[in-house]
Amino acid sequence: MKKYIVYEDNLMELFKRCPVCSRSCVLNTRTIGTLLHVEQKCTHCEYYYNWTSQPYINNIPAGNLHLAAAVLFTGSSFAKTHKSNEVGNSQRMEKEGFERSIEVLEKRGLKIKVVVTDRHTGVQKFMRKDIVHHFDQWHMGKGIGKKIDALAKLKNCQEVGPWRKSVVNHLYWSGSTSTSGKEVVAKWTSVANHIQDIHIHDGELFPKCLHQPLVGEQARQWLKPSTAACEKLTEILLAPRLMKDMEKISPEHHTSAIESFHSLVLKFSPKNVVFSFLGMLCRYAIPSWL
Ligand SMILES: [Zn+2]
Ligand SMILES: [Zn+2]
Structure with missing residues (x-):
């Protein structure tokens, strides 16, 4: 017997009207695996019909039996097939x-x-x-921090290491104190000057650093222009994609609360195991009981 894949709306077309009085019917549906039951009731003339989408083989819906056999006979396993998630990747x-x-x-x-x-x-x-x-500011700061860490591991670039914290803080500050994307970018790009002891900047949005003159420990860390460390750090700070995204940095709202919730959820639903929707839902509920 041929089998067809049928869409719900198209199938229900067949049951919408009462075949006796042609008025509209009340429809109830339920499924058992791949089997569909449609209960069609006419409230105008008492017409009643109970339809199933599959024949039965010894009380088992034939489609369920055939699908289970097909999964097994093609070398797959039920667990694997059932786990295939809803959306693909x-x-x-x-x-x-x-x-x-x-x-x-x-x-x-x-x-x-x-x-x-x-x-x-x-x-x-x-x-x-x-x-x-x-x-999110934290995500952007983390990305840049990682790049600076990697750069500081190179032989002639170690002096960028001590800048990590101030650069990331500067990113937070640029995001939180600006009223437009352009202003964030102006503040952010100033850091590429600042690391070279230049505190006056091009452009009207942020023409000079707001800090007091730096002395002592802070003053000794300036990067010398044209050195590998300075050039490479500048490349990271002024990367075109970063500049583009910087305009959209969040001024006030952060994702930190949901990040910590997710890290708690991960203890109950590791990423390398696929859970069903219901399984995932239950695992999401566990942290809220704790
Ligand atoms: Zn009817
Ligand atoms: Zn400065």
Whole structure:
């Protein structure tokens, strides 16, 4: 017997109207694995029909039996097939998760103005035009900190190491004290001068550093222009993609609370194991009991 893949809306077309009086029917559906039951009731003329999408083989829906056999006979296993997640891969899961979360929040009446995320390139693609998208400060600072750490490991670039903390702090400060993306960028780019003991900058948005003259310990760390350390650190600080993203850094809202929630959730649902939606939901509930 041939089998077909049928979409719900198309299938329900067949049951919408009462075949006796042609008025609309009340439909109830339930599934057992791949089997679909449709209960069709006419409230106008008492017509009643109970339809199943598959024949039965010894009380087992034939489709369930055939699918189980097909999985086994093609060398796969039920556990593996069942685990195949809903959306295919983690990139798509991120999109799916984002869309579903927005839907849930809006259904509950929340008007979403701003969303703060990391700089994951995928997220930017599916961000809606009517929502302001910001990047989280901590994520951006972490990315730059890592790059500076790696640079400080190179033989002739060790002197960039002590700058890590001030550079990351400067990023937080640029993000939190600005009223526009352009102002963030102006403040941020000044750090490439500052590390070379230059405190007067081009442009009107941030023409000079706000700090007092630096002396003692701080004054000894200036990077000499044209040295490998200075050139390479400047390259990191002024990288085109970073500059572009810097305009969208979040001025006030942060993702830190959800990050720490996720790190707690990870103890119960390690990333290298695939859980079903329900399994994941249960595991998400555990931290809230603790
Ligand atoms: Zn009827
Ligand atoms: Zn300065």
